[in-house]
Amino acid sequence: MINFELDEEQKLIRETVIGFARDEIRPYAREADEKGAVPASLLQRGWELGLVQGIIPEEYGGSGSEHSALTGAVIAEELAYGDLAIAMHLLAPRLLTVPLVEFASSALKRSLLPAFCGDVFEAGTAAVMEPRFDFDSSAPATVLRRDGDEYVVSGAKCYVPLGSQAKHIVVLAGLANGDGTVHPQAVVVARDTPGLRVGGREKSMGLKALETTSLELDACRVPRDHVLAAGDERAMRRLADLWHVGLGAMAVGVARAAYDYAREYAKERRAFGQAIAQKQAIAFMLAEMAMEVDAMRLLVWEAAWKLDRHEDATREAYLSKRYASDMVLRIADNALQVLGGHGYIRDHLVELFLRNARGFATLEGLAIA
Template identity: 30%
Template sequence: MASGTLELQGLNFNLTEEHLAVQEAARDFAQTELLPGVIERDNEAKFPAEQVRKMGELGFLGMMVSPEYGGGGMDTVSYVLAMEEISKVDASASVIMSVNNSLVCWGLEAFGTEEQKQKYLVPLATGERIGAFCLSEPEAGSDATSQHTTAEDKGDYYLLNGTKNWITNGNSSGTCLVIAQTDVAKKHRGINCLIVEKGTPGFTVGKKEDKMGIRSSDTHSLMFSDVKVPKENRIGDDGFGFKFAMSTLNGGRIGIAAQALGIASGAYELALKYAQERKAFGRQIFDHQAIQFKLAEMATKIEAARLLVFKAARLKDEHKDYVQAAAMAKLYASEVAMWVTTEAVQVHGGYGYVKEFHVERLMRDAKITQIYEGTSEIQKLVIARELIR
């Protein structure tokens, strides 16, 4: 058996009162603050600024950060529960939350210096600022080793040049973690991660991407032209950047798996409710076996995905190897999200194809979970490598 895997009976999936309280708070926030206007924000590709501000006030943007740095000090299971509830209603809001928690705050707390934590982590954890994780490039998506953004060592600072693509929170972020190549000869061992503040001379934000789904999250290209970044803004030792990125993405996959789970759960709940309200041939469509079979398979796949997501979260909380578990959770949950949302549209029939019933948006949102933070194909590679490690 691959390192890091455990028998399911070896894990405790019982939720504490604290877990249930977090789940309830996230569900209430999603229903009262996110649901009103979610269709309009999607139509207009409008960033949910007011809703994100409230997420920060409620502690949803720094859930796993130590209270010492302004965070909630919660475990990964709490984070997964909150992500699922928020994703049921608004996946655009949940990806903003995921990037800030999983990629930016976690990376800074795990690998940053005390000075970096005080200066950058505290405002990120409290929601005073939002963070962005800048890895992807025009020619470096799944192949993260092919970084064309360069960070030339100039002694006491780096000179940053290049372009980053598909950056979530690209325009709304105040703090960016930028992966760049310092020494091409060293390949992935010559990559660094630099903290770059918005407003630094030479740092510009490109156009907002017109996306199929998660439309109200802001996705931009970021350009760096002779941007001076102080040496003290490098995370870790020289050449640590690639390892930093891969370590951070491993945890990020749990967040996206939880997002996919939430999207699937939200679509299933809508389909189940609709099946009990809609009548055809003189009875509720739920009474037709064809619809019953669809809903039964939806519920089963969602439950299986939930177990994988919880397993990865528990392993991370127990400081055990969770690389394979996170990849499995992200792979399966994203596939389930795409399948369940498509079937939810089918259950709704023609109504599922219009915005008013929400499921068409959930279907559009689901697709990205198979792509970002490692495509489904990359997850399979990660899993395969772990099988023989």
């Protein structure tokens, strides 16, 4: 039955994350962007929120809450509202733990998950994107092939968050179908696997506080049970859907940050004897932002809700991420426009929002719901 309200637990989590994003993340957003790093103390306080440990089953040391894509989307939006790069850093471990919780054998869970239930931040990541303009996560060019009791992975990856820090990486690769096509398969690769080489830190127009690296895999051998949900195409679609919802939710957060910033500025800034928000040209831009932020969020939540019901949500997840990617760029651009020349100056955060917003249409697999 239709209901547009979060449940009590989700509201509580949201309140906590809102406070953290406001008090802890946002004040560091500019500095982190300029310095290209997230302060260690901030990471530690973020870790203590339990957003990573929460969904790890108790038997592996976590708090044992059931994994919910919707709750994940709420968390992702609120953290990204504070700052996208910091949010991605804080949640990067989930890129590994969520696929493990959902798809790994209990042996693999037992060997990897306890590391994420300790007192200090533990990096984890996923290597999804590839350095090619027509990258397609439904048919990755990184090759996975079976060799006896093991699998072998070869290929090149890029935009791997915390690539030099994470001890384990979920790598997206293509397994041949035998007819020239491939299907996507997620495989857990340890960083110290022979043949794996972490490249230098990438330089991007946005996300500057987040370390991302390239990755080369040259015939990396992995044990059989490191291939997650082998042969289960539905599971792999679900993983892609969770990535889409994660990024879509973060796009909502960035869009809302830009909208709020522009709205408050427009109420303060005066021209021709009144606040510029009193001019229709400005007011209508702000109204559109408000409307679209809500539209984006509803689409993302619908996809997340479907995932939580374990229904096929590929269409909803894909379309909502697509919509959110387009809209966040439009909103951030309009927000900058509301500030005019001031928006172009790094004294204000809108130029940072715009640089971060630009990435969504390109990026895949940098967040997970």
